[in-house]
Amino acid sequence: MKQLKSNSWLWACLLAACALVLASAHAADAPAPPAQIQAQAQKPGVTPAHNAEATWREVRAGTPGVTTVRGTETGVLVSPDGNTWRQIRHGPVTFYGSLLVILVIVAIALFHSRKGMLRLSEKPTGRTLVRFSNWERSVHWLVAISFVCLALTGGNMLLGKYVLMPVIGHTLFSWLAGMGKFIHNFLGVVFSVGAVLMLATFYKDNIWHPSDAEWIRKAGGLVSREHVPSRRFNFGEKIWFWLGVGLFGLVMIASGLSLLFPNLYETRHAMQTAEVIHSIAATLIFCMSLGHIYLGTIGVEGAYQSIRTGSVDETWAKEHHQLWYDEQVQKKLGKGA
């Protein structure tokens, strides 16, 4: 017994020496073996590493081994992240995401049924002011149309399985979803360009102005229906601009672009993270967009015309953007003189 023990000591020392030599020779090009395997290999009197608990713990933690098959993380036997991603995506993201969207829609519907469309209190003058140039409108509609398509096709990826598929069946749905994925991938690029152009085009008129403080104090007069004088864009529009287009838009673009090129460099973990960020940001930006679309169409009389035709009636300007109206009038008078 003692003989055997000293024998195994000798072997362990020899192996350790070999391992050391090998390790120093290949230190530069070979990845270091898992620490626990190393430790066990050098532990005397123990069958080295074979089926030891430590090895399987390494496997469960996703520590990569060696394989001849090339591809993303082919050396990883078990990736534990996938299940976490599944639980997040099919748990809170799906549930609270849809709940939030439903709540926002219900809130808007309730608001509209109680308050109705905000109409002009005075008669239109017939004289118009240019509110959006052709360029500005082009940028807006580029972003708006691509956004709506992206929202529909993207929402379909998350919820279509529960909402649309039971209605239209597997075959048609998968064809639609396939088209949707294709559209989403290409319009994503269009949206990215549009959003950057939009930020560059509109940022000047969205900078903080002292008059915004009053707008915040009065909550924009949304409930009281009182007009809070504002410049070209009121503070609500500024929130949508910086938070919606600026923050969430850029987050969507960054996470979306990284999902768009799956074969470049990414690990599964990076793609799972990007997907979760993308869907959470998408839910928030979509909820905000519902508010924007509501106020831009049936919420406020004349708002849709302003972005459709580019010009607004003077009465509309006076009643919605008093300070901007005053500036425009000053400009006109200046020109006239």
Next chain:
Amino acid sequence: MARMKFLCDSERCIECNGCVTACKNENEVPWGVNRRRVVTLGDGLPGEKSVSVACMHCSDAPCMAVCPVDCFYHTDEGVVLHDKDMCIGCGYCFYACPFGAPQYPQSGAFGQRGKMDKCTFCAGGPEVDHSEEEFKKYGRNRLAEGKLPLCAEMCSTKALLGGDGDVVSDIFRDRALKRGKGGEMWGWGSAYGKPEPGTKKPEVKS
């Protein structure tokens, strides 16, 4: 009906990659796709061990749960198959799968993912058994011929076992008892979960 399962005996696998080659040849899988791979842990160190891994045909399959078009299905024998006509190549099954089984041939602009390809347990797909379309899309349907997956059948050391889960676990239990070590049923926890309470354990043949 038997519940089909894979099991790789890491005490026996010698990393010959015969299973990988057998699979590629039998199923004529798309270029750049490997349905099966052999991973060696602690490569070059004493006690290194190898495991052959492919789709494990999970009971609560994550790929099936996350697929946005619901193209996966379980056969009567517990094999996880998918319909390539429906697959849109979104990559979600690859994100979710713990074993890295789903693979995508690159197609179209910017290296977009094509239709997902994975191990079928040599059970073909939703097309008519032995039809040309089935072979083209999914490879051989050996199960319909009364045969087991070729990777396991051709394993030189019988490390890779594929077939009726009860039979596979009996063989493995015998081995583990005889050699007194190496009883870890690799990947079974992740793939098949814990046995449901109330289900009968397979009888141990003495």
